[in-house]
Amino acid sequence: MNERGEVVRNRLIGSVLSAAALTMLTVPADAHAAAVACGGGVSTGRVAVNGCISAQRGKEGRVYTREITAHVRLRNTGPRTVNVSYEAFFRVVSGGHWVKLGSGRTDVPAGGTVGPTEVGSSTRVCGPVKVEIRVHALAAGGAWSGWSTAATAQCQT
Incomplete structure (x- = not known):
């Protein structure tokens, strides 16, 4: 192999290794992480609010479980930083009552x-x-937004 062929070969190998390294950087660290799905948006002043849900399967002994997690996504369309309080509630759709999961700011x-x-x-x-x-x-300085909901089948596979 001549010198030019060696340079082309080394560049090709370098390109392949670089692409592989970039691919590895984008793979999530936790392969079992649950996907987050967001519901429709509501707003309070210039802040858009989306309620989001994830459900991660687990097992305690012989019993299969599902950890249901509520998330919030907030988007400020205004020209200044805004302090926002939020809270999330949970229920089983078939006749369940709402239970507070948490709140934050x-x-x-x-x-x-x-x-x-x-x-x-x-x-x-x-x-x-x-x-x-x-x-x-x-x-x-605003009022509570309406409710943004999201739902999932509790034990989907």
């Missing part, structure tokens, strides 16, 4: 988005039911 930068941020979670024994979360938020 954060600053959302001007023109920026925060989240999905975990608000709270509940571990349930798997069953053939649908579960739902709802989230609302209060921007400083």
Whole structure:
């Protein structure tokens, strides 16, 4: 092989290794992480609010469980940072009552988005039911938003 062929070969190997390294950087560290799905948006002043849900399967002994986690995504369309309070509730759709999962507070930068941020979670024994979360938020100086809901089949495979 001549010198030019060696240079081309080394560049090709370098390109392949670089592409492999970049691919490895984009692979999530936790391969079992649950996907987060967000519901429709509501707003409070200049802050858009989305309630989001994830459901991760688990097992305690012989019993299969599902950890249902409520998240919130906040987007500020205004020209200034806004302090936003939020809270999330959970229920089993077939006649369940709403139970508070958690609450929090954060600053959302001007023109920026925060989240999905975990608000709270509940571990349930798997069953053939649908579960739902709802989230609302209060921007400083504003009123509580309406409810943004998201749902999932509790023990989907």
